[in-house]
Amino acid sequence: MAAIPDDATPPQPDDSWLDATEAAAWSGYRELKGLVDAAVAADLRTDSGLSDADYHVLSTLSETPDTDWRLRTLADRLLWTRSRLAHQLRRMEARGLVARPDAPGPAGPRIVLTEAGWRTVVDAAPLHVRSVRRRFLDALDPEAQRRFAAIAATVVAALRAQPDAVAGDERPDVPGGGSPRAPTPGP
Numbered sequence: 001m002a003a004i005p006d007d008a009t010p011p012q013p014d015d016s017w018l019d020a021t022e023a024a025a026w027s028g029y030r031e032l033k034g035l036v037d038a039a040v041a042a043d044l045r046t047d048s049g050l051s052d053a054d055y056h057v058l059s060t061l062s063e064t065p066d067t068d069w070r071l072r073t074l075a076d077r078l079l080w081t082r083s084r085l086a087h088q089l090r091r092m093e094a095r096g097l098v099a100r101p102d103a104p105g106p107a108g109p110r111i112v113l114t115e116a117g118w119r120t121v122v123d124a125a126p127l128h129v130r131s132v133r134r135r136f137l138d139a140l141d142p143e144a145q146r147r148f149a150a151i152a153a154t155v156v157a158a159l160r161a162q163p164d165a166v167a168g169d170e171r172p173d174v175p176g177g178g179s180p181r182a183p184t185p186g187p
Helices: 020-048 052-063 071-078 083-095 115-135 142-162
Strands: none
Touching: 020 052, 020 115, 052 071, 052 083, 052 115, 071 083
């Protein structure tokens, strides 16, 4: 690892660097996301034997059972590439949690929960809710929860309005999905 030279001057604030407030917000978000995701995923694995990816797929399918889920639409909903989802579905199919009962159409094969998948998510959900409360929501009073939800909604809406922030295989940083993105700024 290269050392920082003694005569190096720290970068000066301008549009290419985060100011102190921006850096605190960004690093706070990254640390919060990393810690909460890791804690909830560890609880999920311990409580239910499911990975975070397993639960994400199962819960999405169970929340909207009347939706005709196809590979492309489910990948877009999960904000995953189709390749990642296909690999995940193969593992879940081998365990009897999901099925792809028909031939693929233009949007990919239909994806459904099996009876075992349904039982698995129904059993896991209360434990997952308890973990989400313990690891995240209990740290916030109801007013802070409302403010956090409003902040999240504002950022999500802004991202969804940006044409280069699309999910799945259409993302510019996915091979074959457009031009490369600039690196994400750090603190």
